[in-house]
Amino acid sequence: MTKRMFVGLDVGGTSMKAGVVDDAGRVLASASLPTEAHHGQEFGLERMCETIRQAVADAGLKMDDIAAIGVATPGTMDIPAGLILDPPNLRPWQNVPVRAHIHKVFGLPTAFQNDANAAALGEFWIGAGTDAHSMVLFTLGTGVGGGIIIGGMVVQGEHSHGAELGHMKIEMTRPRQCGCGRWGCLEAYASATAVVKRTLDALDAGEEKSSLRGTRDLTAHVVFDAADAGDALAERIVEETAYYLAVGTTNMLHIIDPDMVVFGGGMIAAGDHFLNRIRKHVKELAFPVPAEKTQLCFATLGVDAGFIGAAACGRQLVSERSSA
Amino acid sequence: MTKRMFVGLDVGGTSMKAGVVDDAGRVLASASLPTEAHHGQEFGLERMCETIRQAVADAGLKMDDIAAIGVATPGTMDIPAGLILDPPNLRPWQNVPVRAHIHKVFGLPTAFQNDANAAALGEFWIGAGTDAHSMVLFTLGTGVGGGIIIGGMVVQGEHSHGAELGHMKIEMTRPRQCGCGRWGCLEAYASATAVVKRTLDALDAGEEKSSLRGTRDLTAHVVFDAADAGDALAERIVEETAYYLAVGTTNMLHIIDPDMVVFGGGMIAAGDHFLNRIRKHVKELAFPVPAEKTQLCFATLGVDAGFIGAAACGRQLVSERSSA
Numbered sequence: 001m002t003k004r005m006f007v008g009l010d011v012g013g014t015s016m017k018a019g020v021v022d023d024a025g026r027v028l029a030s031a032s033l034p035t036e037a038h039h040g041q042e043f044g045l046e047r048m049c050e051t052i053r054q055a056v057a058d059a060g061l062k063m064d065d066i067a068a069i070g071v072a073t074p075g076t077m078d079i080p081a082g083l084i085l086d087p088p089n090l091r092p093w094q095n096v097p098v099r100a101h102i103h104k105v106f107g108l109p110t111a112f113q114n115d116a117n118a119a120a121l122g123e124f125w126i127g128a129g130t131d132a133h134s135m136v137l138f139t140l141g142t143g144v145g146g147g148i149i150i151g152g153m154v155v156q157g158e159h160s161h162g163a164e165l166g167h168m169k170i171e172m173t174r175p176r177q178c179g180c181g182r183w184g185c186l187e188a189y190a191s192a193t194a195v196v197k198r199t200l201d202a203l204d205a206g207e208e209k210s211s212l213r214g215t216r217d218l219t220a221h222v223v224f225d226a227a228d229a230g231d232a233l234a235e236r237i238v239e240e241t242a243y244y245l246a247v248g249t250t251n252m253l254h255i256i257d258p259d260m261v262v263f264g265g266g267m268i269a270a271g272d273h274f275l276n277r278i279r280k281h282v283k284e285l286a287f288p289v290p291a292e293k294t295q296l297c298f299a300t301l302g303v304d305a306g307f308i309g310a311a312a313c314g315r316q317l318v319s320e321r322s323s324a
Numbered sequence: 325m326t327k328r329m330f331v332g333l334d335v336g337g338t339s340m341k342a343g344v345v346d347d348a349g350r351v352l353a354s355a356s357l358p359t360e361a362h363h364g365q366e367f368g369l370e371r372m373c374e375t376i377r378q379a380v381a382d383a384g385l386k387m388d389d390i391a392a393i394g395v396a397t398p399g400t401m402d403i404p405a406g407l408i409l410d411p412p413n414l415r416p417w418q419n420v421p422v423r424a425h426i427h428k429v430f431g432l433p434t435a436f437q438n439d440a441n442a443a444a445l446g447e448f449w450i451g452a453g454t455d456a457h458s459m460v461l462f463t464l465g466t467g468v469g470g471g472i473i474i475g476g477m478v479v480q481g482e483h484s485h486g487a488e489l490g491h492m493k494i495e496m497t498r499p500r501q502c503g504c505g506r507w508g509c510l511e512a513y514a515s516a517t518a519v520v521k522r523t524l525d526a527l528d529a530g531e532e533k534s535s536l537r538g539t540r541d542l543t544a545h546v547v548f549d550a551a552d553a554g555d556a557l558a559e560r561i562v563e564e565t566a567y568y569l570a571v572g573t574t575n576m577l578h579i580i581d582p583d584m585v586v587f588g589g590g591m592i593a594a595g596d597h598f599l600n601r602i603r604k605h606v607k608e609l610a611f612p613v614p615a616e617k618t619q620l621c622f623a624t625l626g627v628d629a630g631f632i633g634a635a636a637c638g639r640q641l642v643s644e645r646s647s648a
Contacts, residue, residue, distance in 0.1 A: 076613075134482055148579070155474060157581020158458055159613045164578040167611070169571050173497040182609065184571075247493050247508075254488040255472070255579060257481020285506065287491070289400075289483045 003067040005059075006318075007052050008122075008311030009102075010115060010303075011035065011073040013089035016048060018055035019304065020066070021311035025126030029059035030307065041093040045101045052106070063106055070111040070314030071098055072118035072306050079160040082112040111313035115306050117154045117163060119299075120147020121316075122309025123262050127301040132260035136252045137299065138165055138245065140267035143179060144187040148256055154313075166191065170247050189244035192220035192267050199223050199237050210234065224270045242274060246281030253282070253290040264299030272298075327391040329383075330642075331376050332446075332635030333426075334439060334627075335359065335397040337413035340372060342379035343628065344390070345635035349450030353383035354631065365417040369425045376430070387430055394435040394638035395422055396442035396630050403484040406436040435637035439630050441478045441487060443623075444471020445640075446633025447586050451625040456584035460576045461623065462489055462569065464591035467503060468511040472580055478637075490515065494571050513568040516544035516591050523547050523561050534558065548594045566598060570605030577606070577614040588623030596622075 004023035009016060012035060019030035031054035033047055048071065056063055076085040082099025084090065099112040113121075120129075120137035129135040129149070139145040146165025148155040155162045166187030167180060175184030179193065188194055196218050203213055210233035212218065212226050226234035249261050263275065275298060283291050301308055328347035333340060336359060343354035355378035357371055372395065380387055400409040406423025408414065423436040437445075444453075444461035453459040453473070463469040470489025472479040479486045490511030491504060499508030503517065512518055520542050527537055534557035536542065536550050550558035573585050587599065599622060607615050625632055 150474065150479060151477075153475075155580065157614075158583040159581055159617050161578060161581040161611055161614045164581075164611070167578045168492075168575045169494060169609070170496060172495050172568075172571060180611070244496075247496060251492045251575070252579075254485060254491045255576075256479065257483055257485040257488075259482040285493070287485055287488070287504070290481075290485045293483050 003065060005061060005065050005067060006311040006314045007055060007066050007069045008118070008307035008309065008314065009048055009052055009069070009071045010118065010306030010310055011048065011071065011090070012115070012306075013037065013074065016051050017303070017307050018051040019307040019311065020055050020059040020061060021308055023315070025308065025312070027304065027308065028061070029055055030304070031055040031058055035090070037090040037093055041096045044090070044093060045096065045098070048098070048102060049105050052102070063108070066106075066108055068109040068111065068314035068318045069102055069106060070113065070118065070310035070312065070317070071102055072113050072115040072310040072313070073098060074115050075160065077114060077160050079112060079114065079156050109314065109317045111310070111317045113154060113310060113313045114156065114160065116145030117147040117156055118309030118313055119264060119305035120149055120163070120262075120309065121154055121312045122301055122305040123264065123299050124149045124152075125312045126308060127305060128262045128297050128299050129260055132258070132295070134256070134258040135260045135262060136165070136256055136258045137262045137264055138248065140191065140245075140263060140265035142191060142193050144191045145265075148258075150256070165248060165252070168248060168251060170244065170251070186244065186248045190241055190248065195220040195223050195237060195241055195267075198240070199233070202233055202237065220267055221269065224274070238270070238274065239277060242277035243281050246278050246285055249278065249282050249296065250285040253286045253294055257290055258294065260295045260297065262297055262299050264305060268298045327389060329385060329389050329391060330635040330638045331379060331390050331393045332442070332631035332633065332638065333372055333376055333393070333395045334442065334630030334634055335372065335395065335414070336439070336630075337361065337398065340375050341627070341631050342375040343631040343635065344379050344383040344385060345632055347639070349632065349636075351628065351632065352385070353379055354628070355379040355382055359414070361414040361417055365420045368414070368417060369420065369422070372422070372426060373429050376426075387432070390430075390432055392433040392435065392638035392642045393426055393430060394437065394442065394634035394636065394641070395426055396437050396439040396634040396637070397422060398439050399484065401438060401484050403436060403438065403480050433638065433641045435634070435641045437478060437634060437637045438480065438484065440469030441471040441480055442633030442637055443588060443625075443629035444473055444487070444586075444633065445478055445636045446625055446629040447588065447623050448473045448476075449636045450632060451629060452586045452621050452623050453584055456582065456619070458580070458582040459584045459586060460489070460580055460582045461586045461588055462572065464515065464569075464587060464589035466515060466517050468515045469589075472582075474580070477640075489572060489576070492572060492575060494568065494575070510568065510572045514565055514572065519544040519547050519561060519565055519591075522564070523557070526557055526561065544591055545593065548598070562594070562598065563601060566601035567605050570602050570609055573602065573606050573620065574609040577610045577618055581614055582618065584619045584621065586621055586623050588629060592622045
């Protein structure tokens with residue numbers, strides 16, 4: 001019998017999570033360890049192996065039972081080369097040969113992918129996008145990430161910059177500066193960080209009375225809660241955030257024209273009310289046919305999308321090989 | 325011996341052009357006839373057949389020598405159904421069963437595609453994109469169209485709205501109205517129509533002295549010529565047009581990340597100087613790796629890209645079938 005168990009590993013700035021996933025996308029076990037990037041990349045590579053081993057042990061399996069491994073990391077990266085290049089969230093790592101190392105240690109087919117791309121493949125495989133033929137994912141967290149799935153495959157681009165959806169420009173006249181240093185990016189408008197910044201800017205401008213004035217440790221969550229509680233400024237910020245995301249979504253409807261756009265990441269805690277605001281604006285902004293027919297919904301796998309999608313990348317590697 | 329001759333037909337608002345293309349993309353003959361859409365769609369369908377027959381005759385061939393046909397038309401359309409729906413450039417046509425009709429008349433495998441998508445496939449096959457692995461085409465004419473090629477295939481979308489690149493939104497604060505009725509679309513900034521409109525708006529605003537003031541029948545061509553001759557207002561309009569196109573290009577670098585972006589359509593008569601302006605802005609706007617590595621260039625097939633690409637669609641149909 002062919003082995004049909006896969007390990008996915010999702011490496012984040014704070015922690016990394018590995019999971020064992022079967023051929024139907026069921027998670028048998030998962031394990032999480034702190035990344036501690038400050039200990040350096042040799043430590044980091046060993047920590048990756050340790051997390052993978054622990055997940056496999058927790059599933060009651062041995063490495064021999066695993067058909068392939070997939071590893072997802074934040075960028076910057078060279079996906080075909082299997083390298084993390086100079087990741088802002090994993091300082092001081094540089095030019096880390098992730099795929100080669102994992103492959104050498106375990107002797108298994110090993111895939112390597114951007115974390116948001118992997119999350120998109122995970123949602124497509126076994127999450128919100130199960131019924132979709134093609135799908136776009138926006139991840140709404142500290143930044144805005146993205147993944148595009150066409151023909152069952154990740155659109156990773158020729159230079160590992162595919163689906164950097166947070167960095168599509170949506171404003172020229174009065175562009176906000178993005179965390180990437182450039183101007184007018186969607187991320188500068190619609191990330192959790194941007195929600196806080198736009199709120200603070202509005203408070204600084206003294207535009208409105210608000211219960212948020214003087215709030216310590218303002219977060220996007222606090223702003224969304226204040227909007228629900230009727231705070232006018234928070235309400236405006238939330239409404240504008242939905243509009244900005246609708247502009248980004250409309251662009252994807254007019255460029256990729258998927259049958260589903262999925263929103264994931266911490267900000268979807270804002271709930272269905274927020275999703276309905278995005279939907280309303282998309283109906284106004286997009287061409288009638290995609291506006292009517294494209295499903296907009298929330299991701300369903302939560303933080304597990306990354307390792308499940310990484311496992312899916314490993315699974316594709318083996319499927320491609322066996323069909324080649 | 326397998327027949328490896330293909331006919332492509334590109335139906336435009338003014339004329340339609342058919343060509344016979346061999347398996348290497350060489351054009352053996354082509355024929356053009358006026359579309360005369362006002363005569364109605366029955367007339368139009370017969371005119372399509374007539375144009376195809378004439379091209380085949382001009383190539384010294386018979387329909388028996390043809391392996392497949394491809395037809396490209398402007399939208400709106402339902403590509404999988406083979407229908408033109410409600411095309412603004414082909415009034416009063418509505419719900420025209422193009423593919424079924426052509427297939428019935430000639431009894432040959434018949435592909436149907438959007439004209440800009442077909443042009444992209446044509447350039448990818450035998451034009452500017454011959455060496456590209458993936459490619460984005462912007463067509464710069466009365467409107468701004470587009471085509472995206474990934475994995476050798478057209479990204480046509482789930483609702484025939486893939487690569488409507490002229491309708492990505494690049495401005496929210498002070499959006500110009502687009503011909504589509506919506507706001508802030510790239511086409512409202514960077515089409516030939518938009519160049520004229522922006523020039524007229526600037527003249528109306530009395531911003532600058534310009535040799536263009538009072539020019540009758542102002543065209544984008546006249547504006548580009550005036551810029552070359554040193555007219556300050558025309559120079560500003562051209563420079564801004566390059567900037568707008570660079571914003572749209574940057575978005576494609578961050579969404580699709582192709583290894584080539586090709587500009588086609590009448591406006592590329594503006595020449596290398598204009599292309600270099602776009603390149604300069606993309607270098608500033610995009611992430612360093614795609615900014616450095618992505619080739620930006622002009623299309624090479626001119627108006628023939630449409631029928632050559634349509635033929636390529638027919639060719640793919642037969643190749644898919646024979647490999648399936």
